[in-house]
Amino acid sequence: xxxxxxxxxxxxxxxxxxxxRWEKLDTVKGKKAVHLDGIHxxxxxxxxxxxxLYSTESGRMFHAGQVCVCICGQPARGxxxxxxxLCRYLRWLGLKSNLFHMGNYRRAKTGTITDDFFKPxxxxxxxxxxxxxxxxxxxxxxxxxxxxxxxxxxxYDAVNAISKERVELVERMKLYGIRVLFIESLVTDDNLLRxxxxxxxxxxxYQNWDSKQAVEDYKKRVExxxxxxxxxxxPSLSYVKFINFGxxxxxxxxxxxxxxxxxxxxxxxxKIKRGSVYMARCxxxxxxxxxxxxxxxxxxxxxxxxxxxxxGHISKFKGENFYHNVQRxxxxxxxxQPAYGVDxxxxxxxxxxxxxxxxxxxxxxxxxxxxxxxxxxQQLTQLNPGDAEGLTxxxxxxxxxxxYEEHLADPYHHRYPRAESYHDLAVKxxxxxxxxxxxxxxxxxxxxxxxxxxxxxxxxxxxSYDIPTLKFPENEVIQITYNAYTNTATRIPVEGLEQTED
Numbered sequence: 001x002x003x004x005x006x007x008x009x010x011x012x013x014x015x016x017x018x019x020x021r022w023e024k025l026d027t028v029k030g031k032k033a034v035h036l037d038g039i040h041x042x043x044x045x046x047x048x049x050x051x052x053l054y055s056t057e058s059g060r061m062f063h064a065g066q067v068c069v070c071i072c073g074q075p076a077r078g079x080x081x082x083x084x085x086l087c088r089y090l091r092w093l094g095l096k097s098n099l100f101h102m103g104n105y106r107r108a109k110t111g112t113i114t115d116d117f118f119k120p121x122x123x124x125x126x127x128x129x130x131x132x133x134x135x136x137x138x139x140x141x142x143x144x145x146x147x148x149x150x151x152x153x154x155x156y157d158a159v160n161a162i163s164k165e166r167v168e169l170v171e172r173m174k175l176y177g178i179r180v181l182f183i184e185s186l187v188t189d190d191n192l193l194r195x196x197x198x199x200x201x202x203x204x205x206y207q208n209w210d211s212k213q214a215v216e217d218y219k220k221r222v223e224x225x226x227x228x229x230x231x232x233x234x235p236s237l238s239y240v241k242f243i244n245f246g247x248x249x250x251x252x253x254x255x256x257x258x259x260x261x262x263x264x265x266x267x268x269x270x271k272i273k274r275g276s277v278y279m280a281r282c283x284x285x286x287x288x289x290x291x292x293x294x295x296x297x298x299x300x301x302x303x304x305x306x307x308x309x310x311x312g313h314i315s316k317f318k319g320e321n322f323y324h325n326v327q328r329x330x331x332x333x334x335x336x337q338p339a340y341g342v343d344x345x346x347x348x349x350x351x352x353x354x355x356x357x358x359x360x361x362x363x364x365x366x367x368x369x370x371x372x373x374x375x376x377x378q379q380l381t382q383l384n385p386g387d388a389e390g391l392t393x394x395x396x397x398x399x400x401x402x403x404y405e406e407h408l409a410d411p412y413h414h415r416y417p418r419a420e421s422y423h424d425l426a427v428k429x430x431x432x433x434x435x436x437x438x439x440x441x442x443x444x445x446x447x448x449x450x451x452x453x454x455x456x457x458x459x460x461x462x463x464s465y466d467i468p469t470l471k472f473p474e475n476e477v478i479q480i481t482y483n484a485y486t487n488t489a490t491r492i493p494v495e496g497l498e499q500t501e502d
Contacts, residue, residue: 037486038461039088043096045150050412050426050457050464052094059150061094064259066146066178067153070169072160073185074229075222076196078245078272080203081484082185083157085437089266092426092433092458095152095259098145102158105134107204118221120161120228139169143176153259154178161229170237181260182239183267184232189244195272197222199484240264245272269434273482274347275442277459279452280306280494281474282360289384295362302474303363303446305496309477310444313492314350323350323372343373344439353432353445355380360446367444379429382448386419411468422467425454433458456480459487 045059052061060066069086071079083099090097106113109130116127138156145151160166160182170180187193201214209217232239240263241250249267254260283299295303315322343351352367352374354360364374388396388403396404400416407414415421429451436443436459445455449472457467459480472478475497479490 036488038463039084039091039486040099041461042098042145043091043149043151045096047091047096048464049091049094050423050454050462050467051092051430052464053427054094059096060152062258062262064095064152064257066151066176067259068142068156068169068173068178068180069153069263070156070158070160070166070180070182071185072158072166072182072232073187074159074161074225076193076200076218077185077187078196078199078484079157079159079185081199081272082183082242082245082270083155084485085270086183086263086266087153087155088458088461089433089437090153090155090263091461093262096150097153097155098149098151100138100142100145100154100156102134102138102156103203103205105138109134115220115224119224120159139172146176146178159225159229161225163230163232163234166232166237167234180238181263182232182237183263184239184241185245186231186241186243187245189247192244192272195274199272202483203485240267242267246270266434266437269437271438271440274440275344275349276482277436277455277480278310278442278444279456279472279478279480280310280444280446281449281452281472282354282357282363282446283474289382289389292358295359299359299363302497303366305494306363306446306477307366309492309495312495313477313479314442318348322348323370342438343375343435344441344443347440349373349439349441351375351439351441351443353377353380353443353447355382355447355451357381363446377432379432380445380447380451383422383425383450384418384420386416388416388419410465412464422450422454423464425451426457426464429454429458452478456489460489 048055054061069083071083073079080101080103083101087097087099106117113130114124114127116122116124117130119127122128122131135158138158142154142156145154160169166182173180187196197215197218201209201211201218206214206217232241236253238253238255238260240252240254241248243249246267246269249264251264254264283295283302311323343349350367350372352364352372354364354374354376356376356378360380361376364376368374388400391399403414403416407416412422415424432455445452447455452472453467453470456462456470456472456478457464462470475494477492477494479492481488481490
């Protein structure tokens with residue numbers, strides 16, 4: 001099988017074989033590598049995102065000005081999960097967006113923080129002063145981001161429980177010329193609340209804690225906030241009520257500008273995810289772009305090994321034949337019904353995506369025969385190399401000297417004649433990003449390495465210039481695990497294929 005994969009010829013792709021973003025660690029079954037999410041890295045005025053359509057001198061997009069998106073809600077309402085996923089999408093669009101988590105400011109504070117601190121209206125003067133000090137520090141950092149780094153969206157993640165303080169924040173931001181949009185996360189589903197508490201008990205607050213003790217401690221925090229929390233109904237503020245993580249939305253005082261509309265549309269598609277995204281290379285990468293032969297016998301063997309690896313890995317956590325336990329939940333007639341036919345709504349679901357190329361469709365048939373949902377997406381077709389296809393490095397230099405130099409300088413945005421760029425792929429796959437955001441279960445994407453790089457770039461918040469250097473060997477499946485605080489990418493060896501050292 002190894003001989004079937006051809007070394008890329010275009011320089012931008014060739015460099016991907018020589019660089020790596022993985023940190024290695026030892027595991028019981030051999031070498032495995034983990035890479036952490038880049039979503040918490042701050043962006044500056046030079047940042048260019050993968051899905052950015054254009055650039056401006058001010059660094060701002062869509063004539064939207066500067067916006068503070070203020071997330072509010074009681075503990076265990078998925079606020080951090082929401083703020084991170086929203087920041088990931090806005091950065092992808094090209095908006096210079098940074099996260100400002102009040103929890104990070106609290107954890108960075110030296111000295112002891114008592115339980116009284118978590119009450120929106122503390123009993124002690126000391127806790128009151130500390131809350132005010134940390135809030136002021138966060139506001140000043142947001143101001144510096146807007147004024148010094150050409151930032152456009154600051155996502156302020158905190159409980160923000162008191163109506164008076166919310167109004168004061170809006171008045172304060174007006175002085176700096178910054179608009180405020182509130183997103184209030186409300187949870188009325190007891191099952192969702194319990195699951196959120198379990199997620200929150202794994203936050204940085206509870207490192208090295210016993211899991212049961214962490215859950216009990218966080219429940220106390222929820223109980224402390226509940227009597228003081230004031231639900232949003234301020235007539236002068238712009239806000240979105242985000243109920244049960246996308247089950248229902250209520251939008252108030254929106255001016256229906258483009259950015260707010262994009263945010264609301266994202267919220268309509270956002271779900272708390274319990275599954276992972278798995279990425280596997282398709283077979284026979286040395287084919288020309290226009291050729292579309294059937295799956296070869298070697299390709300069939302490779303696909304069977306990928307299927308065995310993925311199903312075996314998921315079965316360790318969800319049990320054998322987990323994909324059969326995906327019955328639609330019974331919902332009372334008085335409650336909102338989910339859209340019929342939407343993929344991946346059950347936590348045990350597995351959906352397989354491939355391109356429309358014949359060999360990938362036939363590879364997915366193995367999963368379909370087991371009753372697993374398969375979808376074939378035109379957007380997953382590999383990058384079109386255009387007139388550069390089949391040319392050696394020397395031939396590229398001779399035939400396209402100017403393009404060759406431009407491609408070396410910017411392999412993400414540059415196109416050879418009649419070709420696509422990685423940026424073209426990024427724009428093309430945006431509908432698939434929303435599909436992934438809607439899924440609660442697992443999805444396996446079998447595609448060309450060029451497409452996997454772009455999708456990985458979204459899920460792991462990569463800089464656009466990093467994407468052409470990402471590496472997806474055929475002897476590994478990449479698992480991206482969702483987490484409320486950070487996504488994690490792990491390389492899983494494909495069973496039965498020779499493993500090589502990078």
